[in-house]
Amino acid sequence: MTIDITLKQTVDNSYPIHIGPLPKLEFATKVAIVTNPTVAGLHLAKVMSQLTAKECYIITVPDGEEHKKLATAEYILDRLFEHKFDRKSLLIALGGGVIGDMTGFVASMYQRGIGFVQVPTTLLSQVDASVGGKTGVNNRFGKNLVGAFYQPKAVYIDTDFLKTLPSREFGAGIAEMIKMGMMFDKGFFESLEATDLRRDNAALATAIRRCVELKAEVVSQDEKEKGVRAVLNYGHTFGHVIEQETGYSRYLHGEAVAMGMVMANQLALNLGLIDEAMAKRMVxxxxxxxxxxxxxxxDVDAFYTMFFLDKKSMDSKITFILPDGIGGYAMRSDVPAETVKSVLTLFAKDTH
Ligand SMILES: NC(=O)c1ccc[n+]([C@@H]2O[C@H](COP(=O)([O-])OP(=O)(O)OC[C@H]3O[C@@H](n4cnc5c(N)ncnc54)[C@H](O)[C@@H]3O)[C@@H](O)[C@H]2O)c1
Ligand SMILES: [Zn+2]
Structure with missing residues (x-):
């Protein structure tokens, strides 16, 4: 299955996303596979068995979000210089979103840009991180603050990789899929609801394909996040504060997004966009x-203040991305502070 991404701009950055068993990958150039020890141990042999290249190098970086930083990017760059990569050489990102974001960023920088291909191996990276061309690393000022919009040459999504994925990581990917259904496609949301994607591999592949289509559509309309792409942040405004408060260690990103969606739904309920039954159905x-x-x-006030951390002042408007029924969205930047805080108070009263 192939979905073509079309971007409206003078330079054609369109690229194919293949969904299905990893095909033969044949390159007439030098290639480096960037991966980490976890993924290499599980899946490198399979990728190598499908790969033909002029020369092939493996660049392994440590596993973990804390290694998604400039120092690691520079380590990869150094290896490329040592191996005398040229402008025609190619990188293959084999791993989750961390490897994908960092490899894409390195590809954008090496000699002002070489090609890269994504082989995403987590559910989150298959449905989300591998589509849209956002690449980058974290620094001490925050997440993904250093980076570039840089599109891959191709993406290969093979659900077989997911068989070794820990169940929490799987759930984190599911949260982003539910997000896509709730914002953009009622039929898709309901089909997700009716299936157990942990057990039904065919349904999983179909659902991944739908997510990729939906994200591709959004990104094609709005590559640089000036409009509709912001809808992908449903659950994230609240989720980011949860991640910050818990030091990015207690919850996986998708887990924070899940709680963030529950909070956003509560606000939507308060504003009359959804009803109680819908909010409960999502939970x-x-x-x-x-x-x-x-x-x-x-602390409700402290939580509220954290919405403004990446804003210049408390006078800035926060745009809440809210569901408007299933498969519809509302972007609201006029919600009074008291309304938001009254919703947050409901969660403060939780006795968990
Ligand atoms: N570029 C984008 O648009 C975009 C979108 C969403 C998230 N992201 C980024 O993606 C990152 C999160 O991605 P992630 O959730 O894939 O995390 P990750 O890359 O850290 O992978 C999660 C864990 O699973 C392991 N793993 C990967 N594949 C596996 C497999 N098949 N079997 C067993 N273990 C496997 C990894 O080694 C890691 O320990 C964040 O840095 C986030 O900023 C980017
Ligand atoms: Zn997300």
């Missing part, structure tokens, strides 16, 4: 994948 759905739904806010 039940998330719970089925063991996703957390009940973050306890300790």
């Amino acid at each position: 039940d759905f998330l719970r089925r994948y063991n996703l957390p739904v009940d973050y306890a806010i300790r």
